Amino acid sequence: MQFQKVLAVFAHPDDGEFGFGGTVAKWADEGSEIHYACITDGSAGSNDPGATREGLRPIRKREQLAAAKVLGVQECHFLGFVDGELELTMDLRRAMTRVVRSVRPDVILGPDPSRMWSGSRTYINHRDHRVAGEAVLTVVMPDAPSRPQFPELLDEGLEPFEVPALWLSSEEGDTLVDISSSIDRKLEALGSHESQVGEFGGDWQDWVRKMAKERGAPAGMEYAESFRTFNLREDDEGDD
């Protein structure tokens, strides 16, 4: 087992499955304890004129729980921020710090905040995804490890915590995870987001497979997910 305790952070219900569902399922198989932190409520997940945020919220939560169950995620933390309006506020930073200091993970998985658009320039990245990525960097430094940040969390018994490793889901990653054994569960988990499958497009399973195939090809893996990784506990203090 590479990491005993894993915290996977993402903006919307279904982002976790797209970004690292195969890795999560594989690590859960190997015995890792996986926690999800879903930052928004997914309430903007439909362009149907009849859909309301109030109506969508419970549906998306239910779907996320079903997807997490498929992958073997132990616990889902729903932070409840409004989908489509995510900003790096002190409220978001406090909520992230609360989760990180209580879970105390060996690694955080999250989105890459530097990703403005897809490599093929066929879509612009959702702003919530970039803000979620920034929130991940911010909790790693300075919020989770710094005692003066959020003294109210000390009152909740949440002592500072230094995150040992960070893996950002990235097209230009330095580390590949072979998900050949778990791609089917990644697809099944994505399929749990029944309200979203229509938005994915009819051929979504094909392009999810194709993407994972492209990631894995250079390393001779059938399917892979790609990460930009940070080992934050190296002895070398660096020159910062």
Ligand SMILES: [Zn+2]
């Ligand atoms: Zn999303």
